[in-house]
Amino acid sequence: HIGDLEEVAKRFKIKEICVSQGALTKTSFVKRLQELKRPVRPLKAGDKLPIMGNHLQVLYPQKVGDGGNNDSIVLYGKLLGTSFLFTGDLEKEGEKELIDSYPNLKVSVLKAGHHGSKGSSSEMFLNQIQPSIALISAGEHNRYKHPNEETLERFKDRNIRVLRTDQDGAIRFKGWFKLSSETVR
Missing domain, CATH: 3.60.15.10 (Ribonuclease Z/Hydroxyacylglutathione hydrolase-like)
Incomplete structure (x- = not known):
């Protein structure tokens, strides 16, 4: 679950966010990832x-x-x-x-x-x-x-x-x- 993803990103240095390829089919999730401005790596x-x-x-x-x-x-x-x-x-x-x-x-x-x-x-x-x-x-x-x-x-x-x-x-x-x-x- 990624409910507090933005809070985690405020407190920790995130080099890369790893996700399943299917997670990138969720437009609301992709939008949240884009707002974080961190590299995303589909696995x-x-x-x-x-x-x-x-x-x-x-x-x-x-x-x-x-x-x-x-x-x-x-x-x-x-x-x-x-x-x-x-x-x-x-x-x-x-x-x-x-x-x-x-x-x-x-x-x-x-x-x-x-x-x-x-x-x-x-x-x-x-x-x-x-x-x-x-x-x-x-x-x-x-x-x-x-x-x-x-x-x-x-x-x-x-x-x-x-x-x-x-x-x-x-x-x-x-x-x-x-x-x-x-x-x-």
């Missing part, structure tokens, strides 16, 4: 983003979508020997496309799709990628009541440790030779 599957002497690989979307939740950019990478999957607002239909394209995909840390909504982190998806940690980004007392209890139960049934911004605050991973996590409230 597609196969692109790579440098980070910490390594890179994150764009796994999804593989085609131009409609700019909706299942047009979210999905990033995969190994940082400090730990595999991460960042799924944006991806829901179960997008998760199915993703695992159909990458049937051997396994990850240690999953940034759960769509704030842990009922329609994300499906059983099939979790069984395939087998994360040990799930990160859920959700505002405290949000109007959508994210994360959903059924989704949390799916994590619990698989012994997946859950870290939530609504309860735990900011989540930070740190390390030099070994990665560890901590929450900051």
Whole structure:
């Protein structure tokens, strides 16, 4: 979600804004981007983003979508020997496309799709990628009541440790030779 994009741009130096190609089909979004006067880079599957002497690989979307939740950019990478999957607002239909394209995909840390909504982190998806940690980004007392209890139960049934911004605050991973996590409230 980009509801506070302009506020973020006031407080942080933004070199480039990365978006899915489908997001550029939304004229209201394109207008907001133009007003920010920052370079915009549309991403597609196969692109790579440098980070910490390594890179994150764009796994999804593989085609131009409609700019909706299942047009979210999905990033995969190994940082400090730990595999991460960042799924944006991806829901179960997008998760199915993703695992159909990458049937051997396994990850240690999953940034759960769509704030842990009922329609994300499906059983099939979790069984395939087998994360040990799930990160859920959700505002405290949000109007959508994210994360959903059924989704949390799916994590619990698989012994997946859950870290939530609504309860735990900011989540930070740190390390030099070994990665560890901590929450900051």
